[in-house]
Amino acid sequence: MRVHKLTLAALAVVAGLSLTACNGDDGAGQSAPSAAPSEASSTGGSGSGGSDQDGGKGSAGKDSAGEGSDGKGSAGKSSGGQGTAPGSGSGSGSGEGSKVEKCRTDGLVITAADATVGGDSDNTVAVELKNKGGKDCAISGYAGVDLKTNAGSLSATRSGEPVVPGILKSGKSTYFGIHYPANKSGGSGVRITGLVVTPPDETKSVTLAWPGSATLPVTDGSGSQVKIGPMGSAGQGG
Secondary structure (H helix, E strand, C coil): HHHHHHHHHHHHHHHHHHHHHHHHHHHHHHHHHHHHHHHHHHHHHHHCCCCCCHHHHHHHHHHHCHHHHHHHHHHHHHHHHHHHHHHHHHHHHHHHHHHEECCHHHHHHEEECCCCCCCCCCCCEEEEEECCCCCCEECCCCEEEEEEEEEEECCCCCCCCCCCCCECCCCCCCCCCCCCCCCCCCCCEEEEEEEEEEECCCCEEEEEECCCCCEECCCCCCCCEECCCCCCCCCCCC
């Protein structure tokens, strides 16, 4: 009987130890989930606002990537990298600052010569613009042209030919033509006394002697008799 009681007591002790072990396992299983939310909270804090700088990265990462916390961090850095891309653009912007400047009146030698070819319906004066500035410059479009006459100033009109952008090398020339009707009326006509030329995109003019025919036919004044082409529309001597 005593032996039987001891056996029962031993079984009770073993059962108690087993229960304690099970409870220990359950406790460990319960503590693990409590640790995980704590870690997630810490990560979320660094992503959303641990500091203003880190928070900025986190928000940038979320907007651009829409990934998890690790994705936010890396996306935030990527966003910063993208922020430097315009910097390289500004570098190219500094390259833009080194683009060829427009030709200026003071950097040009402007002359005019008669370029009329026999058989043409109109007479022509070719205007030469030579780059004396020591460096290349950009020139395109139409110059301003006014003829001085005994009846007042007469402005030339554009021919409507297409404009082609061009670079005028140092020491080189470009030309455009002034086209006007010959005075075949038999009368004295309108006497031309001078030529005023203003390069494209400039306000400073030069005044030249008129090298063409001395007079224009008298008209009813309904429109200009004188037309000009764009830069490069006339070659040397024509």
